[in-house]
Amino acid sequence: MFGHKKDRVESPPIVGGVCSLLEIPHGHKFRIAEINGGAGLHRRLLALGFHRGDLVALDGEALLGGPVLVKNLNSDTRIALGRSIARKILVEPADEHER
Amino acid sequence: MNDRVPVIVFIGQPNCGKSTLFNAIAGFKAQTSNFPGTTVCHAHSQVVWKNRVYSIVDLPGTYSLTPQEPQEKVVLTHIFGEKPDLIVNVIDASLLCRSLELTVELLELEYPMVVVLNMMDLAEKKGMKIDPVALENKLGVPVIKTVATRGQGTKELMDRVEKILAEQTTPRHLRYSGEVEGRIKKLIEMLPADFPVIANPRFTAIRAIEAETLAVDKFFLENNPEFKKGLDRVRQEISALREAPAYEVLAAERHHLALKIFEDCCRVRHARLSSLEKLDSLIMHPVLGLFLLLLIFAGMFYLIFRVGSPLEAWLLKPWEALRLGIQERYGHNLPAELLVGLVQGVGGGVAIVFPYFIPLLLLMGFLEDIGYLARAGFLMDAFMHRLGLHGKSVPLFILGFGCNVPAIMATRILESRRDRIITALLIPFIPCAARTTIILALVAFLLGPWWALGFYFLNLVVVAVLSSILTRVFKYSSPGLILEIPSLKWPSPKNILQKTYFNLKEFVRFAWPILIAGSLLLSFLSFLHFDRLVNAVLTPLVSGLLGLPSSLGVTLLFGFLRKELSLLMMFQALGVSYGQLLSVINRAQLLTFVTFVNFFIPCLSTLAILWKELGRRVALISVVLNLSLAVLVSWLVRLAFALF
Numbered sequence: 239m240f241g242h243k244k245d246r247v248e249s250p251p252i253v254g255g256v257c258s259l260l261e262i263p264h265g266h267k268f269r270i271a272e273i274n275g276g277a278g279l280h281r282r283l284l285a286l287g288f289h290r291g292d293l294v295a296l297d298g299e300a301l302l303g304g305p306v307l308v309k310n311l312n313s314d315t316r317i318a319l320g321r322s323i324a325r326k327i328l329v330e331p332a333d334e335h336e337r
Numbered sequence: 338m339n340d341r342v343p344v345i346v347f348i349g350q351p352n353c354g355k356s357t358l359f360n361a362i363a364g365f366k367a368q369t370s371n372f373p374g375t376t377v378c379h380a381h382s383q384v385v386w387k388n389r390v391y392s393i394v395d396l397p398g399t400y401s402l403t404p405q406e407p408q409e410k411v412v413l414t415h416i417f418g419e420k421p422d423l424i425v426n427v428i429d430a431s432l433l434c435r436s437l438e439l440t441v442e443l444l445e446l447e448y449p450m451v452v453v454l455n456m457m458d459l460a461e462k463k464g465m466k467i468d469p470v471a472l473e474n475k476l477g478v479p480v481i482k483t484v485a486t487r488g489q490g491t492k493e494l495m496d497r498v499e500k501i502l503a504e505q506t507t508p509r510h511l512r513y514s515g516e517v518e519g520r521i522k523k524l525i526e527m528l529p530a531d532f533p534v535i536a537n538p539r540f541t542a543i544r545a546i547e548a549e550t551l552a553v554d555k556f557f558l559e560n561n562p563e564f565k566k567g568l569d570r571v572r573q574e575i576s577a578l579r580e581a582p583a584y585e586v587l588a589a590e591r592h593h594l595a596l597k598i599f600e601d602c603c604r605v606r607h608a609r610l611s612s613l614e615k616l617d618s619l620i621m622h623p624v625l626g627l628f629l630l631l632l633i634f635a636g637m638f639y640l641i642f643r644v645g646s647p648l649e650a651w652l653l654k655p656w657e658a659l660r661l662g663i664q665e666r667y668g669h670n671l672p673a674e675l676l677v678g679l680v681q682g683v684g685g686g687v688a689i690v691f692p693y694f695i696p697l698l699l700l701m702g703f704l705e706d707i708g709y710l711a712r713a714g715f716l717m718d719a720f721m722h723r724l725g726l727h728g729k730s731v732p733l734f735i736l737g738f739g740c741n742v743p744a745i746m747a748t749r750i751l752e753s754r755r756d757r758i759i760t761a762l763l764i765p766f767i768p769c770a771a772r773t774t775i776i777l778a779l780v781a782f783l784l785g786p787w788w789a790l791g792f793y794f795l796n797l798v799v800v801a802v803l804s805s806i807l808t809r810v811f812k813y814s815s816p817g818l819i820l821e822i823p824s825l826k827w828p829s830p831k832n833i834l835q836k837t838y839f840n841l842k843e844f845v846r847f848a849w850p851i852l853i854a855g856s857l858l859l860s861f862l863s864f865l866h867f868d869r870l871v872n873a874v875l876t877p878l879v880s881g882l883l884g885l886p887s888s889l890g891v892t893l894l895f896g897f898l899r900k901e902l903s904l905l906m907m908f909q910a911l912g913v914s915y916g917q918l919l920s921v922i923n924r925a926q927l928l929t930f931v932t933f934v935n936f937f938i939p940c941l942s943t944l945a946i947l948w949k950e951l952g953r954r955v956a957l958i959s960v961v962l963n964l965s966l967a968v969l970v971s972w973l974v975r976l977a978f979a980l981f
């Protein structure tokens with residue numbers, strides 16, 4: 239409906255390896271590969287239902303270096319993550335059959 | 338069974354509807370809103386069901402049993418400290434898969450338990466078909482479907498509770514994979530005889546393994562180095578199984594159990610995008626969303642003013658007539674003065690406070706229930722970072738517009754103590770509903786809505802400046818935002834009305850007696866000419882610094898009880914009626930006074946909660962901060978008027 243989500247329709251093939259949540263395009267499926275950062279952050283994300291191996295997609299972001307909105311496609315929940323935290327979450331493109 | 342009152346606790350992840358369910362069963366007692374972390378303190382109530390008394394406890398939401406936030410620790414004290422007779426595990430059925438992870442964890446306690454699938458209406462809208470019988474079989478505990486907002490399913494729930502309590506059936510835990518289960522068993526055998534076992538040895542062992550990197554771990558080391566060595570060995574073995582920290586391996590085990598159960602018991606058809614989801618993409622839009630945010634708040638105050646001001650004018654008339662009638666008839670003696678005080682106290686409450694207070698509560702209730710608070714936090718996070726805080730404080734500030742007291746309580750959802758203190762110091766600067774009422778009733782009613790808007794703007798600027806100063810004083814980088822954004826929900830009008838009624842009742846119960854007693858006391862004091870003494874003492878401040886009539890001095894003393902009291906008492910102290918106010922003081926003086934009172938020391942209840950939640954020092958700092966800022970800003974307002 240609104241501009242920033244348009245890229246969900248056209249789906250250019252994504253190739254490549256692991257990158258952080260900040261570097262991926264909106265609306266594409268990615269898999270959580272690694273959560274860097276301390277045990278505190280790791281536990282917190284686990285509790286919120288974000289595990290290694292979960293499928294996630296970027297669902298929005300706020301202006302001026304604000305947080306990103308991450309949707310967990312397995313549990314259908316959404317969390318807002320500050321950039322300093324999103325940077326620590328590494329993802330890889332989901333397999334072909336899951337897209 | 339003996340005749341002890343059985344204790345039933347409601348446990349579930351944040352925002353699953355525990356408090357709504359609690360209210361549906363026990364009558365409206367707990368605050369609810371579509372924001373994860375609404376309840377930060379337990380609420381309990383005695384309920385009679387089929388001639389038996391039950392004690393029901395509503396707890397804060399917790400994502401897991403390894404607590405990380407202060408309000409989550411409340412849950413643990415209730416489970417471990419005061420062993421409940423029965424756990425009601427409330428689940429947001431529309432988030433079944435994630436919620437089951439906590440259920441698996443709770444089953445490990447092996448306490449009598451009932452699972453409630455709440456928000457069944459939302460789950461169905463999402464195209465989920467949940468098979469309760471299959472779920473009952475998998476979990477080994479009764480499963481009940483409810484829609485708490487409509488009170489559906491509460492009878493069945495209480496019937497099941499009664500049955501489980503009578504039969505004392507306890508569930509069995511679910512098994513992890515063999516290799517992990519083997520390691521846990523090994524640790525159980527290592528538990529020293531004097532080890533404080535919680536619930537059962539297996540649960541205790543799991544908690545001990547997961548305590549890695551937590552404070553408890555040091556406690557183990559200091560008390561029993563031998564056991565700690567064994568514990569570390571088990572952790573290493575578990576960790577080696579999956580090449581991940583032991584706590585993650587255990588969490589992953591539960592995740593897989595939950596996922597398996599979910600897949601076996603739930604079918605999902607793909608649903609169409611609902612109108613709310615379309616609305617959500619507008620609300621969360623990086624640019625339009627911010628516009629909407631401004632529009633919502635400006636629109637809200639405009640609406641309240643449009644509704645409130647004609648109502649106020651209309652309601653004031655009879656009270657004015659009554660006051661004039663009394664003065665004309667009985668002249669100036671003590672009973673007459675007291676009567677006038679009474680009329681002004683009651684009239685102020687009815688005619689000045691209500692017309693604005695009620696629409697404000699209704700609109701705030703709407704924003705809370707639709708789920709706007711967390712979204713405002715998301716949109717504002719970047720700005721808050723510039724001020725040294727993060728977006729999670731925004732919902733608290735918005736709550737502060739309702740009343741500062743619950744907003745300060747809710748600072749418990751902030752992870753770092755530093756953020757908590759700064760946010761709690763800032764909240765008293767947010768004009769609460771009672772103060773907003775006064776701003777609208779005085780500034781907007783007498784000077785025009787633009788002045789009120791300007792006043793609000795000034796207020797926000799003061800908060801922003803203060804925040805950036807405070808965050809520089811308490812230097813430390815904020816840990817970054819992690820905030821769950823709950824789905825938008827159509828608010829139920831019944832719930833909003835109930836909430837408004839509940840808050841209104843609190844206001845009438847606590848604020849009115851003070852308003853009326855204050856008015857009476859002022860009449861009495863002025864009859865004895867005691868007010869002149871107070872005014873004389875405060876003259877240097879009131880007249881000297883702020884350029885106000887010295888007769889306003891005494892009203893400041895009352896402002897300590899409730900801020901709106903000083904403003905309402907202006908008329909009484911100046912001896913004029915509401916409409917004539919601007920004939921005795923000018924615009925600049927009115928604004929200077931309103932500014933001073935607005936920033937002046939937090940009211941008694943705010944101060945009490947600051948003290949209780951964050952200690953004497955923070956409460957004291959808050960008083961000093963508010964007083965000095967009140968003097969400074971109101972002096973600046975006076976100066977600005979003198980110059981321009």
Ligand SMILES: Nc1nc2c(ncn2[C@@H]2O[C@H](COP(=O)(O)OP(=O)(O)OP(=O)(O)O)[C@@H](O)[C@H]2O)c(=O)[nH]1
Nearest residue numbers: 352353354355356357370374375376398456484485
């Ligand atoms: N549609 C729908 N909404 C519900 C239902 N139950 C609760 N809600 C709404 O969900 C929101 C959260 O409810 P609360 O009762 O505050 O949730 P809670 O579990 O107490 O939340 P915390 O105290 O934050 O842990 C509120 O806006 C409720 O109106 C339900 O069965 N159906």
Ligand SMILES: [Mg+2]
Nearest residue numbers: 355356375376
């Ligand atoms: Mg609650």
